[in-house]
Amino acid sequence: xxxKTYEQAMARLEELxxxxxxxxxxxxxxxxxFAEAVxxxxxxxxxxxxxxxxxxxxxxxxxxxxxxxEFNPEEYRG
Amino acid sequence: MSFVATVAQLxxxxxxxxxxxxxxxxxxxxxxxxxYVLHASGHMYFTLKDEESQIKAAMFRGANARLTFRPxxxxxxxxxxxxxxxxxxxxxxxxxxxxRPEGVGDLYMQFEALKKRLAQEGLFDEAHKKPLPxxxxxxxxITSANxxxxxxxxxxxxxRCPFVQLVLYPALVQGAGTEEALVKALDYFDRSTVDxxxxxxxxxxxxxxxxxxxxxxxxxxxxxxxxxxxxxGHETDFTIADFVADRRAPTPxxxxxxxxxxxxxxxxxxxxxxDRVLTGAEARxxxxxxxxxxxxxxxGKKGLERLxxxxxxxLKGLTGKIESLSPLSVLSxxxxxxxxxxxxxxxxxxxxxxxxxxxxxxxxxxxxVIKE
Numbered sequence: 001x002x003x004k005t006y007e008q009a010m011a012r013l014e015e016l017x018x019x020x021x022x023x024x025x026x027x028x029x030x031x032x033x034f035a036e037a038v039x040x041x042x043x044x045x046x047x048x049x050x051x052x053x054x055x056x057x058x059x060x061x062x063x064x065x066x067x068x069x070e071f072n073p074e075e076y077r078g
Numbered sequence: 079m080s081f082v083a084t085v086a087q088l089x090x091x092x093x094x095x096x097x098x099x100x101x102x103x104x105x106x107x108x109x110x111x112x113x114y115v116l117h118a119s120g121h122m123y124f125t126l127k128d129e130e131s132q133i134k135a136a137m138f139r140g141a142n143a144r145l146t147f148r149p150x151x152x153x154x155x156x157x158x159x160x161x162x163x164x165x166x167x168x169x170x171x172x173x174x175x176x177x178r179p180e181g182v183g184d185l186y187m188q189f190e191a192l193k194k195r196l197a198q199e200g201l202f203d204e205a206h207k208k209p210l211p212x213x214x215x216x217x218x219x220i221t222s223a224n225x226x227x228x229x230x231x232x233x234x235x236x237x238r239c240p241f242v243q244l245v246l247y248p249a250l251v252q253g254a255g256t257e258e259a260l261v262k263a264l265d266y267f268d269r270s271t272v273d274x275x276x277x278x279x280x281x282x283x284x285x286x287x288x289x290x291x292x293x294x295x296x297x298x299x300x301x302x303x304x305x306x307x308x309x310x311g312h313e314t315d316f317t318i319a320d321f322v323a324d325r326r327a328p329t330p331x332x333x334x335x336x337x338x339x340x341x342x343x344x345x346x347x348x349x350x351x352x353d354r355v356l357t358g359a360e361a362r363x364x365x366x367x368x369x370x371x372x373x374x375x376x377x378g379k380k381g382l383e384r385l386x387x388x389x390x391x392x393l394k395g396l397t398g399k400i401e402s403l404s405p406l407s408v409l410s411x412x413x414x415x416x417x418x419x420x421x422x423x424x425x426x427x428x429x430x431x432x433x434x435x436x437x438x439x440x441x442x443x444x445x446x447v448i449k450e
Contacts, residue, residue: 006213006344013351020358023365030362037355044348048341050241055232057223057246058266066266071246073232076223 006047013040086165093163096170102161107133107172108180111153122149126157126172134171135159141175146190154180186284189291193318196293201300207324208305210337213344214273216243217337218304220263223248227280227311227330234334239341245272251279256289261298268303275302276333277319278309290317299323309333414439 016037019025025033057071083091096102109126116122120139125132135157149155159174178187196202217235221227228246235244247263250256260277267275277299279287289295290310299306299322308323309330310316320326327333415438416423423429431450436443 005215007211010213010348010351013348013355017351017354017358020355020362023358023362025362027362030359034355034359037359041348041352041355047241048345048348052236052240053243055219055228055244055246057248068245071223071228073223073229076248 004043006044009040009043009047013037013044016040085168089163089165089168092170093165096161096163099161104158104160104175105172106156106158108154108156109133111149111155112151114149114151124149124151126155134169135174136171137174137177142177145177146187147179149177156180185288189318192291192293192296193321196296196318196322201296202321206300210305210307210325211273213339214242214337216245216270216272218263218267218270218272218275219244219246220249220260220267220275220277221246221279221330222251225251225280227251227278227309230280230329230331231276231334234331235338238335238338239344241341242338245270250289252282252286252289257292257295260289260295264298264302264306272304274305274307274337276307276309276327276330276337277323278307278327278330278333279311280330281311284312284315287312287315287317290319292318295319296322307333307337 016033019033020030020037023030055071056068058066059069061067107126109128109132112125112127112132114122114124120142122137122142124135126135127133137157137159155177156179157172157174158176159172161170162173163170200206219228219231221231223246232244235242247266249259249263251260264275264277279290287310290308296318299308299319305324307325307327308317308319309327309332310320311329316326325333325336327336416429417436417438418429418433423435429435429448431448433448435446435448437446
């Protein structure tokens, strides 16, 4: 499945909420809609619970150009 | 007896000598302003002095209307004007037609000129400013690796949304080579996978911030594919980078607030949508309460359990309701659901001999043919 962004997931989730609220779908379709919504909610919750990411700093890798390494501000005190 | 002149005659002679001397016409002189007065007439009168001497000066309304700064006592300026003599008082003065601040002021004039030119070209227009991404995953930061700016950004971003990835391209933020370093950093991030770029530094004097006023930097910011937030810390003055950027932040911390969403707000919003989904599903199920169909199988305990992890309270209520409505409990008492071509049959009158029906029991389905 193509990697989706949080923005896309939320947009789709809001669409599905509206569809369910309208109640216009058949029961089968409603259940499928609900199932899709559950998956999206799971995805969003997982994203929000993501672990803290440390800032990266770009350094010259000599042969390969720039690469990212963990940035520790203590090492750079002017 | 030698010729004895009147005061008027002597003064007239002096006036002619001075006012016809080409060297004293359109001459440039630098000095410090004192005794400055702006008349109601719009004319400016002051004294221009240095350590050893002074000269009276005037700048009339027509000429001083073009000034882009306000003269003040103590200001060092360069005047261009002509010497004239005011006979009634026997004074000579320089009547200025141009005036500009000296030293830092020169830079300031260049800044104003560049700002005007770029504005005319449309580089500052709102129409060209890109919107910022609502949920960026990666944020590029261009600032010095030492200094408070980067640490402030880390703190604010970490507090608001810990799972957003910040990437620092360390760059000079003052002194020679600043503009070049900043442009290089922008080049890098435009080719990279960041969603938005913050470029800036902490506070400083106008001279310290000068690198952010360069034309090349301005044009590079304008040409960026990714949105740029400029954060050059200064209370009152904007640098040219601030005008061109897609957003301006007064400090690096403020830039992080703008760029990074607050995870608590995101969570609240998600909970809100989740509520709507559950309410909608619940309402839909209630509407179906009379019709007995396969939903017990489709909806089942398994589907509910997945959602249980997300919304315990609501779900307990929902599960209870489902179970009380569940046709399974009805079916296990000996009732069966008859469907013909997928449609639930509620009345015997809907069927005639020969019709093929599906009978759903609590443990599965069987096919049947109506006798009569």
